[in-house]
Amino acid sequence: xxxxxxxxFSYSHKDEALRDELATHLKLMxxxxxxxxWHDREISAGSEWxxxxxxxxxxxxxxxxLVSANFLASDYCYDTEMMRAMERHAKREARVIPIILxxxxxxxxxxxxxxxxxxxxxxxxxxxxxxEAFLNIAQGIRRVVEEISLSKTSANxxxxxxxxxxxxxxLTDRQRRxxxxxxxxxxxxxxxxxxxxxxLRQAYSIETxxxxxxxxxxxxxxxxxxxxxxxxxxxxxxxxxx
Numbered sequence: 001x002x003x004x005x006x007x008x009f010s011y012s013h014k015d016e017a018l019r020d021e022l023a024t025h026l027k028l029m030x031x032x033x034x035x036x037x038w039h040d041r042e043i044s045a046g047s048e049w050x051x052x053x054x055x056x057x058x059x060x061x062x063x064x065x066l067v068s069a070n071f072l073a074s075d076y077c078y079d080t081e082m083m084r085a086m087e088r089h090a091k092r093e094a095r096v097i098p099i100i101l102x103x104x105x106x107x108x109x110x111x112x113x114x115x116x117x118x119x120x121x122x123x124x125x126x127x128x129x130x131x132e133a134f135l136n137i138a139q140g141i142r143r144v145v146e147e148i149s150l151s152k153t154s155a156n157x158x159x160x161x162x163x164x165x166x167x168x169x170x171l172t173d174r175q176r177r178x179x180x181x182x183x184x185x186x187x188x189x190x191x192x193x194x195x196x197x198x199x200l201r202q203a204y205s206i207e208t209x210x211x212x213x214x215x216x217x218x219x220x221x222x223x224x225x226x227x228x229x230x231x232x233x234x235x236x237x238x239x240x241x242x
Contacts, residue, residue, distance in 0.1 A: 003152070004030075005145045008060035009039035010081040012070035018101050018124065019066055025134040026141065034145050035062075057084055061148050062095050062141065065111055068102035072109070086110045095144055099137055101125065113180075115238055117141070119231075120187065144242065176241065183237045190230040197223040 007026070011019045019039065029035045038056045057063065063085040071077050089096040098106070098116040100123045106112055118124060118136040127133040200223060204216040 004033055004036045005061045005148050006056075006059055007035045007037045007062045007064060007141070007145075008057055008085075009037065009064050009066060010057075010071075010077055010085060011039065011064075011066035012068060012074045012077055014070040015066055015068050015101055018068075021130070021134055022064075022066070022099065022137060025131075025138040029138075029142060029145065034142070034149070053081070054084075057081060058088070060088075060094055062097060062144060063088070064141075065096060065098045067098050067100050067104060067106055067111075067116075069104040071101075072104055072106060082109075082111065089114075095148065097141065097144065099124075115241055120190065120234070143239075147242070179237055179241055183234060183241070186230055186234050186237070190227065190234060193223055193227045193230060197227060 009019055009023070023037060023039075026035065026037055030037060038060070040053055065071070065082055065085065085094065085096045088094040096111060096114055098111045098114055098121075100106075100116050100118070100121050102125050103123045117140045118127070118133045119140075122133070124130055124133040124137075197220065200216055200220045204213060204220060207213045207216060
């Protein structure tokens with residue numbers, strides 16, 4: 001990549017520890033020269049913080065919204081940073097990616113129709129292993145970085161604009177709506193299978209009869225296979241929607 005993709009963190013200071021964890025997982029991409037990450041702790045002494053934030057927000061290629069109740073309650077995060085981010089996203093000047101840090105009611109928020117990370121928009125703090133959540137986020141961001149890099153390279157290799165067949169640009173409104181409906185249906189099925197799998201595992205853990213445990217083990221395997229299939233289908237649709 002000839003030019004690093006600029007990544008902006010929009011977050012509540014109450015979630016700074018989680019932001020630091022995410023930044024750590026993105027550090028390799030920085031070392032590789034793929035991204036330049038910025039957040040307001042980068043503001044140097046004597047600088048006007050609001051201007052510094054606005055300047056970096058306006059040049060960012062990717063804007064990460066680190067979503068939590070703290071983020072939604074922050075007037076500056078919500079009314080200023082997030083709304084400006086969504087304006088730039090609507091104009092396709094930047095890509096906005098919601099990162100769901102903690103459980104919160106973000107349904108109906110301007111960014112609620114965007115594909116969120118980590119997988120299935122499961123909040124980071126609810127994962128059994130938060131490193132796995134951050135890994136999933138980092139991998140998702142890397143895919144977007146690669147897409148934007150390819151788009152920039154293809155769009156202006158010699159000063160002339162060349163159309164780039166990205167998934168977002170190539171979808172009609174009707175196709176996008178159809179995929180979103182399909183994704184929502186698959187998500188419901190995935191959630192149902194996941195609940196069934198949890199119940200089967202719980203039953204298996206307390207069952208003492210060998211034959212019954214054998215049957216439960218078979219059912220668990222079937223449910224896991226179905227969960228993996230649905231997960232794969234969701235991943236494929238998410239890639240088309242990005």
